[in-house]
Amino acid sequence: NAGVMQNPRHLVRRRGQEARLRCSPMKGHSHVYWYRQLPEEGLKFMVYLQKENIIDESGMPKERFSAEFPKEGPSILRIQQVVRGDSAAYFCASSTTGTDTQYFGPGTRLTVL
Amino acid sequence: LAKTTQPISMDSYEGQEVNITCSHNNIATNDYITWYQQFPSQGPRFIIQGYKTKVTNEVASLFIPADRKSSTLSLPRVSLSDTAVYYCLVGDPLTGGGNKLTFGTGTQLKVEL
Numbered sequence: 001n002a003g004v005m006q007n008p009r010h011l012v013r014r015r016g017q018e019a020r021l022r023c024s025p026m027k028g029h030s031h032v033y034w035y036r037q038l039p040e041e042g043l044k045f046m047v048y049l050q051k052e053n054i055i056d057e058s059g060m061p062k063e064r065f066s067a068e069f070p071k072e073g074p075s076i077l078r079i080q081q082v083v084r085g086d087s088a089a090y091f092c093a094s095s096t097t098g099t100d101t102q103y104f105g106p107g108t109r110l111t112v113l
Numbered sequence: 114l115a116k117t118t119q120p121i122s123m124d125s126y127e128g129q130e131v132n133i134t135c136s137h138n139n140i141a142t143n144d145y146i147t148w149y150q151q152f153p154s155q156g157p158r159f160i161i162q163g164y165k166t167k168v169t170n171e172v173a174s175l176f177i178p179a180d181r182k183s184s185t186l187s188l189p190r191v192s193l194s195d196t197a198v199y200y201c202l203v204g205d206p207l208t209g210g211g212n213k214l215t216f217g218t219g220t221q222l223k224v225e226l
Contacts, residue, residue: 042219093214
């Protein structure tokens with residue numbers, strides 16, 4: 001059973017460009033979470049999605065950031081008009097229900113030049 | 114969400130037992146205690162979870178005193194590959210606190226020969 005997959009693993013963008021991060025949950029998992037980790041810090045919750053629904057987006061910046069988890073395909077975290085402060089590692093996790101153990105992917109490291 | 118306090122770093126040698134203590138003075142009645150391990154450039158990996166007394170699995174043991182205001186992760190006979198950051202998390206898995214994991218800065222464990 002493959003684990004949580006994230007791609008790309010590394011992404012470089014110039015200021016003002018768009019970044020799209022993809023997450024494929026573990027097989028059988030319908031709950032997806034996105035976290036952001038800045039250097040030397042712990043992970044910070046961004047958004048929690050279930051298939052086709054955003055359940056909790058309280059940790060996501062109001063502007064430029066959006067997330068989706070369509071009926072078919074991976075979950076997408078989209079960052080529009082990136083700025084240098086968006087440079088971080090973005091981790092996706094998945095679980096079978098909204099209350100059990102979350103399994104994390106390897107992360108996408110975003111660098112904004 | 115209960116706030117947690119852990120040592121910033123710990124050093125050990127191969128073959129020794131390592132105990133990492135986490136303080137969570139305002140833990141709520143329904144909160145569970147969960148520990149994750151994170152290697153550089155990887156996502157966090159679930160280690161163990163408990164509510165009270167002692168929990169043991171193939172990787173670690175978790176000791177929780179009766180007042181539950183602290184917990185201790187015990188790693189038996191550590192090896193170089195146990196060098197990682199260890200996070201203590203507290204939350205109610207049946208409410209929003211459970212699916213919105215809150216990571217502190219963790220404890221950097223360094224194991225040497």
